[in-house]
Amino acid sequence: xxxxxxxxxxxxxxxxxxxxxxxTKWVPGIFKVMHRExxxxxxxxxxxxxxxxxxxxxxxxxxxxxxxxxxxxxxEKPLHIEYSISDTGTYxxxxxxxxxxxxxxxxxxxxxxx
Amino acid sequence: xxxxxxxxxxxxxxxxxxxxxxxTKWVPGIFKVMHRExxxxxxxxxxxxxxxxxxxxxxxxxxxxxxxxxxxxxxEKPLHIEYSISDTGTYxxxxxxxxxxxxxxxxxxxxxxx
DNA sequence: ACAATAAGTCAGAAAAATATGACCGACAAT
DNA sequence: ATTGTCGGTCATATTTTTCTGACTTATTGT
Numbered sequence: 001x002x003x004x005x006x007x008x009x010x011x012x013x014x015x016x017x018x019x020x021x022x023x024t025k026w027v028p029g030i031f032k033v034m035h036r037e038x039x040x041x042x043x044x045x046x047x048x049x050x051x052x053x054x055x056x057x058x059x060x061x062x063x064x065x066x067x068x069x070x071x072x073x074x075x076e077k078p079l080h081i082e083y084s085i086s087d088t089g090t091y092x093x094x095x096x097x098x099x100x101x102x103x104x105x106x107x108x109x110x111x112x113x114x
Numbered sequence: 115x116x117x118x119x120x121x122x123x124x125x126x127x128x129x130x131x132x133x134x135x136x137x138t139k140w141v142p143g144i145f146k147v148m149h150r151e152x153x154x155x156x157x158x159x160x161x162x163x164x165x166x167x168x169x170x171x172x173x174x175x176x177x178x179x180x181x182x183x184x185x186x187x188x189x190e191k192p193l194h195i196e197y198s199i200s201d202t203g204t205y206x207x208x209x210x211x212x213x214x215x216x217x218x219x220x221x222x223x224x225x226x227x228x
Numbered sequence: 229a230c231a232a233t234a235a236g237t238c239a240g241a242a243a244a245a246t247a248t249g250a251c252c253g254a255c256a257a258t
Numbered sequence: 259a260t261t262g263t264c265g266g267t268c269a270t271a272t273t274t275t276t277c278t279g280a281c282t283t284a285t286t287g288t
């Protein structure tokens with residue numbers, strides 16, 4: 001793999017690499033699609049309109065590198081590749097939930113302030 | 115305020131706006147500096163070498179907009195402005211911790227695999 | 229043997245984020 | 259009256275991220 005996928009960590013903050021991966025375009029979408037069941041590359045491409053191979057490819061590599069997803073090559077009749085959320089990735093979904101709660105908290109406050 | 119600070123949310127994921135703010139350059143650094151005590155604009159600029167007014171200004175606006183920090187104008191002798199972490203922002207620091215843990219979990223696995 | 233599909237890679241173009249340097253208004257000190 | 263500091267904004271330049279479209283390799287189907 002040619003590594004054009006290196007990300008810069010500006011503050012030597014330990015969690016920031018993952019934060020950068022999470023905030024990469026399409027990554028939250030990929031999580032959402034994978035949430036229920038494993039997916040194949042081409043399914044992701046269809047499931048995320050506006051996305052493209054290149055970006056998904058880079059995103060998937062990053063996610064794999066950080067242990068958020070797992071890649072399985074299934075040697076069956078059509079031989080296909082399957083991506084699924086890892087335990088670590090599942091753990092991360094809680095982070096998304098936390099962020100959503102915070103977001104909602106803030107919206108409530110804005111409404112209350114009117 | 116001219117709003118050149120709009121961020122695009124690609125998947126209509128509720129927590130993603132905040133995620134994008136968090137992953138904005140200097141934002142984790144700002145949190146780190148503010149962690150112990152409120153800071154002034156110029157202090158941030160000094161405390162984060164390599165940063166610049168423009169980026170810090172945009173970051174602070176974003177953070178304020180999402181309720182992560184609070185801005186106070188103190189009408190004392192030199193009249194200064196103070197930024198501090200809000201309750202929501204404090205809550206977010208836990209998210210950073212979670213991410214750090216995940217990051218470490220992953221590193222441990224890599225080491226174990228060697 | 230030939231075309232088709234899946235899962236990509238690669239180089240270059242376009243878009244978005246970040247940085248630079250000039251400038252401004254309020255206030256303070258000399 | 260002039261200079262200096264604080265807390266910014268603005269237009270523009272640079273850098274980084276994302277997108278496009280052509281190409282590739284492996285396997286399968288006809």
